[in-house]
Amino acid sequence: MARFTQSESRRHQPQPTHPAPVSLLLQQPLLLIPHQHQPAHQPVPKPMNGPETVSMHTDGSAMKDQDAIKLFIGQIPRNLEEKDLKPLFEQFGKIHELSVLKDRYTGMHKGCAFLTYCARESAIKAQNALHEQKTLPGMTRPIQVKPADSECRGEDRKLFVGMLNKQQTEEDVYRLFEPYGAIEECTVLRGPDGNSKGCAFVKYSTHSEAQSAISSLHGSQTMPGASSSLVVKFADTDKERTIRRMQQMAGQFGIFNPSVALPTFSSYSTYSSYAHALMQQQQQAVMAVSQSGYLAPSLSFPSAQIHQVGALTMNGLPPNTLNPVSGLSSPPATMPSSLPGLVTPMMNGYTGLAPQANGHPLDTLYTNGLPPYSAQSPTAADTLQQAFTGVQQYTAIYPATTLTPIGQSLPQLPQVIGQQQREGEGPEGCNLFIYHLPQEFGDNELMQMFLPFGNVISSKVFMDRATNQSKCFGFVSFDNPGSAQAAIQAMNGFQIGMKRLKVQLKRPKDASRPY
């Protein structure tokens, strides 16, 4: 097979005396897949299906081994579809199913696929032969062929290794970690130029091996040229990564730090990457709307784009005045379009459900009236992200610190229930004190940031009377203690630029003014 000339040759190379490419060392890379000792029944060959379109069942769905392994295939050029990939993988055995991952709404090729062979053995062969062994045309990294996450989640045995020296290779890291257990995967992180970023991932076959490596290696030595001693810890989970990215973005774009954000915002590069980041974060929402025909998908760059994205974000936020719990569950009939491209339908999208008093508040947010693209019950990270986008939109729309009252330019935005504007009006346990707010935050920004956690009945940033500047602290009141707790949980310590928010219950009045 012409495509495989390179991997053919490497496949038949003798094993190196010294562990060179790590993937070659992994003699039994699939060791950890639980093996069910059931006799592998021979698949009965069936005639091939017609032309493959989305995913293929070449042998009929029932005809795979009980212990078959689903493989994740990564680094696939986006122009290759199932039918193009099939020949590459067929040489290792009959394919039970092969499906390229596509974005749910845009149909966009995600550059990866799932592959299940009829026979477990085929998967092992394919992984040994292909994983990291060949780079598909147009890709900068070699193809990935390994068990899908669904087969065996490895989060609890995967380590992040930091403070390596940039000259250290996979092999060096492998040797360092080898004494503590069987290493399944070992990757040094590299930038686009191929230079090491001074950190790595090491996946052991068990949690206890990983733990043992941490105990023995963390802080044990300082690599030449490294600024501090070796870091060995469990790698971030997906959720942690999401949060980290949001924080990085906040820092990078200086969203919460006007002295950085405002001067650079007008520069093309910052502006464009900011828009890009927003796009990424909001892509689903944008696409969901545009596909349903409410918004033409043309986003003319640059100014219209950022405004549209901002507008959509705005709509995507939970209008907490429509809270079923408080008996106001009907969505608004109209959404005034004061911005070009602003559309109504997203409004029905989110209906803020107040956290239940008994369960886990964050898990019960937004479980009602959800748009199809966020059907699962969101997690704390989702809620955090929600809060984050709520903050972002203001900087997108009002980059010049104008602090235009949101109700004036976007009249249908979430309104404060009961029209109370005084701070500390909620019942005890419902009022929050927030410190380390960004200087440019006003009442509305504050409210927006806390809306995802429940019904905000008031939000107040304290201003210095003399200078009319924010004192960087304020109060938010919810209509129930569960929301307040959820907000503390998610937002206390939330990093904004160089500062972390302090979010705690407001002291009761009598406690603050004892007499």
Added chain:
DNA sequence: TCTTATT
């Protein structure tokens, strides 16, 4: 100093 993706 936390990857390029995981239905």
